[in-house]
Amino acid sequence: MSTTDAAPPSSFQVDRAAMRHLADAQVNVELDTGDMILNLGPQHPATHGTLRLVVRLDGERVISADPVIGYMHRGYEKLTEFRTYPQITTLINRIDWLSSFANEVPFMTAAEQLMGIEAPPRATYIRTVLTELSRIATFLLFLGEMGLQVGALTPAFYGFRDREYVLNLIEAATGGRFHPNFNRIGGLKDDLPWGWIAECRSTMKIVLDACDDFEDLVLGNEIFRARTRGIGIIPAATGAPYGVSGSNLRASGVDWDLRRDARPYLAYPDLDFQVWTHPDGDSYSRYWVRLQETRESARIVLQCLDGIPAGPIMAKVPRIIKVPAGETWVETENPLGQMGYYVISKGATGPFRVKIRSASFSNVSILPWLLRGVYVPDVITILASLYFILGDIDR
Amino acid sequence: MTAIPTLALSIGWGTTLAIKTLIILAIIPLGALILGYVFLLKMMSHMQSRLGPMDPGGFHGWYQLVGDGLKFLQKEDIMPAQSDRRVFAAAPAVVVLSTFLVFLVIPVGPDLVDKSLNVGVFYALAVSSLSVIGVLMAGWASANKYALLGALRAAAQLIAYELPLLLAVVGVVIQAGTLSLQGIVLSQQHGAIFGFGGLGQPFILTQFFGFALFLVAAQAELTQTPFDMPVAESELVAGYMVEYTGFRFLFFFIGEFGTAFGFAAIAATLFLGGWALPGVHGTWADILGPGVLFIKLMAVAFLMFWVRFTYPRLREDQLQALAWKVLIPLGLANILLTGVFKVAF
Numbered sequence: 001m002s003t004t005d006a007a008p009p010s011s012f013q014v015d016r017a018a019m020r021h022l023a024d025a026q027v028n029v030e031l032d033t034g035d036m037i038l039n040l041g042p043q044h045p046a047t048h049g050t051l052r053l054v055v056r057l058d059g060e061r062v063i064s065a066d067p068v069i070g071y072m073h074r075g076y077e078k079l080t081e082f083r084t085y086p087q088i089t090t091l092i093n094r095i096d097w098l099s100s101f102a103n104e105v106p107f108m109t110a111a112e113q114l115m116g117i118e119a120p121p122r123a124t125y126i127r128t129v130l131t132e133l134s135r136i137a138t139f140l141l142f143l144g145e146m147g148l149q150v151g152a153l154t155p156a157f158y159g160f161r162d163r164e165y166v167l168n169l170i171e172a173a174t175g176g177r178f179h180p181n182f183n184r185i186g187g188l189k190d191d192l193p194w195g196w197i198a199e200c201r202s203t204m205k206i207v208l209d210a211c212d213d214f215e216d217l218v219l220g221n222e223i224f225r226a227r228t229r230g231i232g233i234i235p236a237a238t239g240a241p242y243g244v245s246g247s248n249l250r251a252s253g254v255d256w257d258l259r260r261d262a263r264p265y266l267a268y269p270d271l272d273f274q275v276w277t278h279p280d281g282d283s284y285s286r287y288w289v290r291l292q293e294t295r296e297s298a299r300i301v302l303q304c305l306d307g308i309p310a311g312p313i314m315a316k317v318p319r320i321i322k323v324p325a326g327e328t329w330v331e332t333e334n335p336l337g338q339m340g341y342y343v344i345s346k347g348a349t350g351p352f353r354v355k356i357r358s359a360s361f362s363n364v365s366i367l368p369w370l371l372r373g374v375y376v377p378d379v380i381t382i383l384a385s386l387y388f389i390l391g392d393i394d395r
Numbered sequence: 396m397t398a399i400p401t402l403a404l405s406i407g408w409g410t411t412l413a414i415k416t417l418i419i420l421a422i423i424p425l426g427a428l429i430l431g432y433v434f435l436l437k438m439m440s441h442m443q444s445r446l447g448p449m450d451p452g453g454f455h456g457w458y459q460l461v462g463d464g465l466k467f468l469q470k471e472d473i474m475p476a477q478s479d480r481r482v483f484a485a486a487p488a489v490v491v492l493s494t495f496l497v498f499l500v501i502p503v504g505p506d507l508v509d510k511s512l513n514v515g516v517f518y519a520l521a522v523s524s525l526s527v528i529g530v531l532m533a534g535w536a537s538a539n540k541y542a543l544l545g546a547l548r549a550a551a552q553l554i555a556y557e558l559p560l561l562l563a564v565v566g567v568v569i570q571a572g573t574l575s576l577q578g579i580v581l582s583q584q585h586g587a588i589f590g591f592g593g594l595g596q597p598f599i600l601t602q603f604f605g606f607a608l609f610l611v612a613a614q615a616e617l618t619q620t621p622f623d624m625p626v627a628e629s630e631l632v633a634g635y636m637v638e639y640t641g642f643r644f645l646f647f648f649i650g651e652f653g654t655a656f657g658f659a660a661i662a663a664t665l666f667l668g669g670w671a672l673p674g675v676h677g678t679w680a681d682i683l684g685p686g687v688l689f690i691k692l693m694a695v696a697f698l699m700f701w702v703r704f705t706y707p708r709l710r711e712d713q714l715q716a717l718a719w720k721v722l723i724p725l726g727l728a729n730i731l732l733t734g735v736f737k738v739a740f
Contacts, residue, residue, distance in 0.1 A: 151708025157443035
């Protein structure tokens with residue numbers, strides 16, 4: 001593998017020319033040419049769906065950018081109040097649709113905590129494997145699509161192609177490519193099919209090879225570096241108050257991964273894995289961190305497959321699930337960042353109130369700060385490198 | 396000298412002109428389709444593991460291009476309500492016209508050239524930049540902010556890259572001692588490679604630097620990746636073409652690929668010896684010339700499209716910096732060196 005083991009030292013200077021230019025444009029009345037307001041979205045190829053950015057431009061320089069969200073609001077928090085616990089899985093599947101399985105985990109964990117049951121170890125391990133697989137699927141798409149957003153068409157196809165292998169695995173195990181709906185309170189619907197583990201091992205080799213390809217094709221490209229180095233720098237001290245989380249924050253040098261740092265969930269306490277950080281906080285480092293995390297996820301999957309215990313896949317659960325009264329907060333490290341569910345139960349078959357904390361919502365909230373003073377092409381680079389899913393913003 | 400001009404003289408000046416014009420009019424869409432088929436559909440599909448374009452019609456997806464063409468013809472011709480209708484309609488024609496004018500001077504055989512101008516290179520590069528006007532017209536008349544941004548980017552870019560393109564060619568012109576494309580081809584037939592005279596002396600050997608510069612600048616002139624800022628799909632959707640549909644869009648498409656065909660032909664003529672094949676002279680050169688030029692041209696086009704499908708795109712300021720700070724000084728240095736060698740040897 002051609003990866004470097006440690007994050008490279010910060011190697012560029014912050015270019016303040018952008019800010020100076022802005023100041024000049026405002027002071028110099030003679031050159032005042034008036035601003036243009038450009039509506040980026042809600043239908044625009046770079047916004048992954050229906051994010052709308054109202055951008056004020058001076059030439060091609062962004063003066064201010066306002067994200068307008070809500071075009072896809074589906075009211076999941078309210079809907080959960082009218083569903084039973086098993087029914088809710090179907091809804092929360094669709095929040096971050098690229099990594100549906102990872103979405104189910106925190107809610108299931110919350111319900112299990114309230115009921116005081118625990119999934120058997122085999123189910124926990126299978127959940128961990130599937131969570132990491134959905135992380136790999138999401139990141140492979142990112143690794144390709146980031147190339148597309150900075151203008152290289154080819155990596156996008158490689159990303160989709162290699163993700164397909166992972167989705168096939170998820171489909172083989174759960175029956176659903178995108179929306180597995182495989183978790184049950186207290187365990188899983190089924191055990192893994194025969195031969196799946198061997199298949200998964202060989203697919204992880206494909207994933208690791210794909211990561212090497214992306215490192216050569218995208219990360220090593222001069223133009224890609226020129227387009228992403230020093231673009232969209234999020235300092236750790238700014239990112240954290242905005243609620244930026246996940247790989248985006250780790251790319252700013254914050255060593256914070258809920259798989260390791262949160263209340264233990266799934267099989268992560270038993271596993272040995274590294275949390276990748278990068279000191280720079282620019283678009284390049286966000287790509288770099290996600291690339292390393294894809295590899296790390298593949299290694300985690302291989303570890304899980306080696307250590308997967310035998311046994312039942314369902315705990316003893318009553319036929320009609322009634323969750324005792326109580327409140328709980330469960331947060332997990334999802335591919336897009338920190339995802340949390342605050343569940344309040346009043347002892348009925350469904351929750352009284354569910355608050356969903358989704359990562360993308362907080363990640364895009366930094367956009368107005370981040371996009372000031374960059375060029376239009378950089379807007380796209382930054383949007384791509386933050387990597388949000390509209391379903392995860394609008395819920 | 397050969398039968399062909401004799402035939403042309405016997406059927407009269409007006410008819411010859413009409414035939415030549417028709418041939419060139421046919422070459423542009425034909426060249427565009429060939430490039431579109433070979434590179435955009437086949438080569439790209441192989442490089443990107445695409446399944447779609449390899450499937451329709453059975454063998455190697457031959458039907459894909461026909462299907463794409465038919466689709467364009469069926470599309471509704473939409474004209475934005477706010478648009479400047481006449482300019483909007485004329486813009487694609489201007490782009491194709493500039494492509495057409497380039498083809499007038501490219502020689503495909505010792506006697507096969509439409510207009511053998513003694514300033515052929517100069518003329519070809521001058522008319523090729525006419526397409527900027529069409530692009531600006533399209534961007535302005537579309538009454539669309541994305542189109543306007545794309546058109547302005549295109550104008551800035553095409554003007555900036557016109558210069559390195561010319562400078563890259565000047566080396567060849569100095570070495571050949573003529574501006575005529577036919578003269579440049581002929582001058583490449585004499586000379587020796589390390590004492591071996593059988594192959595003549597294609598200018599790519601002595602002007603390799605100029606060849607590289609020419610390809611980079613041509614890539615920018617054609618607004619192909621890594622210089623495709625004006626049409627940047629992920630940012631400006633399709634830049635100046637964003638409001639065009641159906642047949643008018645097809646015109647832009649033909650203009651784009653036809654110009655790529657033209658630039659590849661110019662590069663093959665200037666640096667690879669054009670229609671000339673070692674050991675072939677006279678009538679045979681006239682007969683084989685177009686085929687030889689076509690093969691050389693496809694080799695150049697392969698390089699262009701290979702880069703196009705591999706690289707990301709530069710930002711507008713980086714693109715300008717590359718033109719003014721790197722390519723133009725290199726082009727001037729190339730001219731200087733060529734001049735020194737020309738005088739010294």
